[in-house]
Amino acid sequence: xxxxxxxxxxxxxxxxxxxxxxxxxxxxxxxxxxxxxxxxxxxxxxxxxxxxxxxxxxxxxxxxxxxxxxxxxxxxxxxxxxxxxxxxxxxxxxxxxxxxxxxxxxxxxxxxxxxxxxxxxxxxxxxxxxxxxxxxxxxxxxxx
Amino acid sequence: xxxxxxxxxxxxxxxxxxxxxxxxxxxxxxxxxxxxxxxxxxxxxxxxxxxxxxxxxxxxxxxxxxxxxxxxxxxxxxxxxxxxxxxxxxxxxxxxxxxxxxxxxxxxxxxxxxxxxxxxxxxxxxxxxxxxxxxxxxxxxxxxxxxxxxxxxxxxxxxxxxxxxxxxxxxxxxxxxxxxxxxxxxxxxxxxxxxxxxxxxxxxxxxxxxxxxxxxxxxxxxxxxxxxxxxxxxxxxxxxxxxxxxxxxxxxxxxxxxxxxxxxxxxxxxxxxxxxxxxxxxxxxxxxxxxxxxxxxxxxxxxxxxxxxxxxxxxxxxxxxxxxxxxxxxxxxxxxxxxxxxxxxxxxxxxxxxxxxxxxxxxxxxxxxxxxxxxxx
Numbered sequence: 001x002x003x004x005x006x007x008x009x010x011x012x013x014x015x016x017x018x019x020x021x022x023x024x025x026x027x028x029x030x031x032x033x034x035x036x037x038x039x040x041x042x043x044x045x046x047x048x049x050x051x052x053x054x055x056x057x058x059x060x061x062x063x064x065x066x067x068x069x070x071x072x073x074x075x076x077x078x079x080x081x082x083x084x085x086x087x088x089x090x091x092x093x094x095x096x097x098x099x100x101x102x103x104x105x106x107x108x109x110x111x112x113x114x115x116x117x118x119x120x121x122x123x124x125x126x127x128x129x130x131x132x133x134x135x136x137x138x139x140x141x142x143x144x
Numbered sequence: 145x146x147x148x149x150x151x152x153x154x155x156x157x158x159x160x161x162x163x164x165x166x167x168x169x170x171x172x173x174x175x176x177x178x179x180x181x182x183x184x185x186x187x188x189x190x191x192x193x194x195x196x197x198x199x200x201x202x203x204x205x206x207x208x209x210x211x212x213x214x215x216x217x218x219x220x221x222x223x224x225x226x227x228x229x230x231x232x233x234x235x236x237x238x239x240x241x242x243x244x245x246x247x248x249x250x251x252x253x254x255x256x257x258x259x260x261x262x263x264x265x266x267x268x269x270x271x272x273x274x275x276x277x278x279x280x281x282x283x284x285x286x287x288x289x290x291x292x293x294x295x296x297x298x299x300x301x302x303x304x305x306x307x308x309x310x311x312x313x314x315x316x317x318x319x320x321x322x323x324x325x326x327x328x329x330x331x332x333x334x335x336x337x338x339x340x341x342x343x344x345x346x347x348x349x350x351x352x353x354x355x356x357x358x359x360x361x362x363x364x365x366x367x368x369x370x371x372x373x374x375x376x377x378x379x380x381x382x383x384x385x386x387x388x389x390x391x392x393x394x395x396x397x398x399x400x401x402x403x404x405x406x407x408x409x410x411x412x413x414x415x416x417x418x419x420x421x422x423x424x425x426x427x428x429x430x431x432x433x434x435x436x437x438x439x440x441x442x443x444x445x446x447x448x449x450x451x452x453x454x455x456x457x458x459x460x461x462x463x464x465x466x467x468x469x470x471x472x473x474x475x476x477x478x479x480x481x482x483x484x485x486x487x488x489x490x491x492x493x494x495x496x497x498x499x500x501x502x503x504x505x506x507x508x509x510x511x512x513x514x515x516x517x518x519x520x521x
Contacts, residue, residue: 052419066423071387072329074426089420101419102431 009144016115016138019043022080026058029142034111036140037062037094039080043113043140046083046097051106055087063091065100112143161243162483163490168503168510169239169247171348171400171443171472174279174288175211175229176253176271179204185273190266204254204267208350208368214478215369221476228476232282238475239285241483245500246510247475249288250317250348250400251275257352261296268293268303272313280312287510289317289346295354297330301337308341314509315344315398320375321351327379327386335388339395342508344441347379349401373403373448377410380436384414387427389439396506398441401474403448405455408462411436437465441506443472444486444498446479452487460494470506471499 013027019038026048027036033048035058048058064079082091082100091100097110118137161167176182180200183191194200210216217228221238229235239247251274255267268291275288290307292300307313316338318326326347338345349372351357357371376399383389383397414432422428428435449455460466473485488495504511 063423066426068387068426071391071427091422101422103429105431 011142011144012116012121012139013045013113013142014140016140019140022062024058024062026056027142029111029144033058034142035083035094036113036142037083039094043115044094045111045113045142046092046094047108047111049108050085050087050090050092051099051108052085052090053087055085057083057085057092057108060084060086062094065091065093114141114143115139116141161241163243163486163495163499165243165490165496165499166245167242167471167499168507169242169244169473169475170398170470170503170506171346171445172235172238172247172249172286172475173229173477174235174249174251174275174286175227176251176274177226177230179255181278182253182255182267182270182274185270185277186266190270204257206252206254206257206350207353208365208372209252209254210365213365216478217476218478218481221478232279235286235475236283238473239283242473242485244285245514246285246287246503248314248346248507248510249275249279249286250346251279251288251291252317252319252348252350253291256291256293256319257354259295259354261293261299264293264295265299265303269306272303272307276310276312280310287312287314287507287513289313289315289348290343291317292334294318294322294352297333301333304334304337304341304343308337308343311509311513313343314507315346317346317348317400319350319352320347320372320379320399320402321353321355321357323352323354325378325382325386327382327384327388329386332388332391335392335395339392344396344398344506346398346400347376347402349376351375372401373406376402377406380407380410380440381414383440384428384432384435385425387425389435390427390429393439396439396441398443398470398506400443400472401446401477402442403446404442404444404469405448405459407436407442408459411463433463437463437468441468441470441502443470443474445472445474445477447487449487456487456494466494466497467502467505469498470503 011029014025019025019036021038021040024037027034034045035048036045048056050057060083062080063082063084064076065082067075081094083094084091092108097108099106115138119135179202183200211227221234222228223231251271253271256264258264271291280286290304290313292303304316357368411433418432
């Protein structure tokens, strides 16, 4: 179900109970594969195709961010906020799409994901694409 | 800094050589003619010890540095008597020919390879004193590298500290096959001392032969020579992986006599693999090729290529940098004929970078001593 405003299109991509905290779902946003993540109740969405060889990021492993202030010092932060491509291990920040394998040159697109009530969504003139929106449920909406 | 706005104010005016542009030769060789020549630079204990053990009559020649090999000296650069690199007149003529404002001498005396830390350190100290006394004092264009004992970090640092006040020593030299991989943290006191004194680290072809140069001991000089380039690959990998350039971001490593052309292919593999295993070395925050581009320099000769002019251009394109190569003749070694030392159009910006700008940017002590200033606009 989509609705277009002057400059943006909103896609209803999942019921919230389909993507519980720690889970992810591969969704379709206007024909583009997008990896949707639930991080402790917040939803984040990034382009699913790794810019390297187009591996599906949604099928990757969610890990923490390994960092270091100097050689020999190790620190792991932000558990579950970095997705590693299942094919070659390239890392992407699920919040921003920024890569850690070459931050200045490699990134995937990040999308704005929000939660809206079915009651609000069904008010407008929508075209259902993949599923029916029910008034009583909450939905994840990606804005493109 | 571009060559266009440099004015050279050297005390001794240098005549333009074959390039019509001043050059800085970043790798020439001077030899200790015999261990006997080092005797004046030993203290009483070591003088006595060398004599008692017959060390003054022992030639400490590294296996890879066979003086009679054709490669060891061009016929016109081979002295009538004595070891290649022992004739100051031949060196002067060569500097004149190429219009070299300065040349950096590497004296790789084989005593550096001794297993005794103390004896190796004494050998290095004596060799450095000999170079200062017998070479630097005689030829004002000459600069030198500080030879350090590689099997004792503590004594290596001591030698750097002892030599650092003599600004004619412009870098520290280590062999590409020493005691351990150069990235290892145990070496870092050497790098800290070098950084403190504005001395780049030259990594020169050669081995202490404390470990096999390859996966095992080869049988032939052929293998030994070819395998040097592989060791440079190992060292650049170690330096990057261990985070030397995160710890010492301003420190330059100068790979001398590396062969040069192996580097781009090698970096492709570094980059590709790093992207997948980054968390293992999280201090490496930039793509390895970028780190190498910023911190590693390579002397020009020998330049491994069938068609050096074409390949030099390709190398610069692949490395995306014209800042990495430093002019060298590798005197008296035999890598090219006549004056064909620079496989580039001498009037090109690249040639000027290699001949002069890159060396100046690499060596703070050269910059200071040559009194190079940016001319007023």
